[in-house]
Amino acid sequence: MLILYAGTIFLGAFLLFQVQPIIGKMVLPWFGGSAAAWTVCMLFFQLTLLLGYLYSHLSSRYLAPRRQAWLHACLLLAAVLMLPIIPDSTWKPGAGDDPALLLLGLLCVTVGLPYFLLSTTGPLVQHWFAQERPGSVPYRLFALSNLASLLGLLSYPLLFEPNFTVSEMSTIWSAGFVLFAVFCAALALNGRGRTPMPAERGNVVRPTTTDMLAWCGLAAVPTVVLMSATSHLTANIAPVPLLWVLPLTLYLLTFILCFESARWYRRWLFLPMMAVLTPVIIAGSTYPSVMPSGIIWPTLLFCLAIFVYCMACHGELARLKPPPQHLTAYYLMIALGGACGGVFTGLLAPRIFNDEYELTLSCIAAVCLVGAACQYRPQEKLLRASRIKVTVFSTTLLGVMWAANAIWPATPTIKARNFYGTVKVKEAGTGNEQVRQLTHGVIIHGRQLLAPERRRWPTTYFGSQGGAGLGIAASRHGDSQHVGIIGLGIGTMAAYCRPGDVYRFYEINPLVQQFATEHFSFLSDCPAHKEVVLGDARLVLESEAPQLFDVLAVDAFSGDAVPVHLLTREAFAIYFRHLKPDGVLAVHVSNRYLDLVPIVQLSASAWQRTAFLATNRSDDAKSLKASTWVLVGPREQLGRFASLRQLPPAPDIRPWTDDYSSLLGIMK
Secondary structure, eight states, X not given: OHHXXXXXXXXXXXXHHHHHHHHHHHHGGGGTTOHHHHHHHHHHHXXXXXXXXXXXXXXXXXXXXXXXXXHHHHHHHHHXXXXXXXXXXXXXXXXXXXXXXXXXXXXXXXXXXXXXXXXXXXXXXHHHXXXXXXXXXXXXXXXXXXXXXXXXXXXXXXXXXHHOOXXXXXXXXXXXXXXXXXXXXXXXXXXXXXXXXXXXXTTXXXXXXXXXXXXXXXXXXXXXXXXXHHHHIIIIIOOOTTTTHHHHHHHHHHHHHHHHOGGGOOHHHHHHXXXXXXXXXXXXXXXXXXXOSSSHHHHHXXXXXXXXXXXXXXXXXXXXXXXXXXXXXXXXXXXXXXXXXXXXXXXXXXXXXXXXXXHHHHXXXXXXXXXXXXXXXXXXXXXXXXXXXXXXXXXXXXXXXXXXXXXXXXXXXXXXXXXXXXXXXXXXXXXXXXXXXXXXXXXXXXXXXXXXXXXXXXXXXXXXXXHHHHHHHHTOOSSOOEEEEXXXXXXXXXXXXXXXXXXXXXXXXXXXXXXXXHHOOHHHHOOSEEEEEESOHHHHHHHSOOOOEEEEEEOOOSSSSOOGGGSSHHHHHHHHHHEEEEEEEEEEOOXXXXXXXXXXXXXXXXXXXXXXXXXXXXXXXXXXXXXXXXEESOHXXXXXXXXXXXXXXXXXXXXXXXXXXXXXXXXO
């Protein structure tokens, strides 16, 4: 029976972490594949997890073991009947629909009940274990659960995604859920005659409100640390695909260590480390120039911070765990804390802050909370109360100084933030070399020379000898030109427009449009007819009548979060539907970490189109950056440019479709 308990918890946690990327990959292309859509998915997962823990707590407290067993077995059967997890295409959003509500409804109908039951597994099975073995301590099963979650996390990008289509992964996952349902139902029905644990026994004390608030806070703060540090890491230090796996691995590892044994967490070690790391992290996130150059040392520093803060919070959380009689209430508060941290970071912070302040705030909160926990139940003599108070006071004072600088900075910066991140306008240089640029972390959305005679020069990746300029030149046949651009940036492509031309930009981020209009002049200087369409480009193009573009430029792949749905075979079918028969598709594939050229080539080949490679070097005098583009169009038009090289037959790489894609095979 011990093996059955452990196997059920392991399989349930593994499937819980597997289903999130699987269902996300299925439905996100329907909703634009944006950060906002994934945030809605994460909100659904967190709230459903909280409901699962609430169900575990209430059913264990108010239902007799026999009734609880039959109820859970019936729910497992109902979930099995809902398989496989394949979303119905009738849920695709149409014009005027609220995509957030549709996405929530789709997730509820497709995976709601299976995910709900998986989320109940940890607290419920541990409760049954404690009932069957009075006097035992079931919390090591929680460490096993987090180990399974870690394996589920790592196996998806490394094993499942590169080798299986989404449909195949859905079938495999559904088969795994059937096995889990059999195990869990066997445990439930086997324990119909269990004796309920008394609410109080001997000197067992009911948890106080302070206990519950401590559990909730010690779960919420490391969640904010994880999410905010990961966002800062991938946006401002190293926009490397799949880098998010490393912080989440460390987060789960701290759960495993702290709940496996008390020997891993030592207050005398981790609280001083937090006190040292806090000013370093605040300085590094506020003034990036003080960080070591390159990406390795800053990445290691932030990963160390994530591990230390999460280890301290989860260590105190493990120290405060109650007797098994109150196990389900304990896990309910942990789930509530995780949900609160996720809602704050994903939904509230982008609305109340104009920059990523939650990283600094969470670090300060972690020191104060762990210090309070040490005072609440002191167990080690090496950290006296006075030392803890000095540490907390110093950290709080540092936070006040940082807040003052954030509110009244010495050098004001034009910046704003929304769902899609923080965008900033920066200026540098003097005289003819003075430039203004728009950035999102380390990703440059565009740069404009401010000298009057130079401000219409195409800059960064859009020079006349690069793919953008050659695409424009190759598709000019008459007096006017119809140009489509996916990704507005600061409107640099408008530097090529002429009177009579029509330029149509597709941009998903409203802030980018606002900043391009208010702080840059490419759009206002353009004499052509200009249109900016807000929304995910693929969804908008899918709903529009053919635009008959002479050239369609796609510029959306410079960061770590590559919008895969814009590179699939089905996406290229949409692009070609909007191009004239002799039109040119120009895809910007400059990326430090991914080789996107073969993916574009394969998608073009699927529709019998010829692909050419365009590369150019940096030119500081013209503020140009090295770039790589793939141009797809008629050979007779593109072949006349000597700088273009026709790509050889597609390499032996699996083409990307809406049903299959993997970053692992194209990483440089």
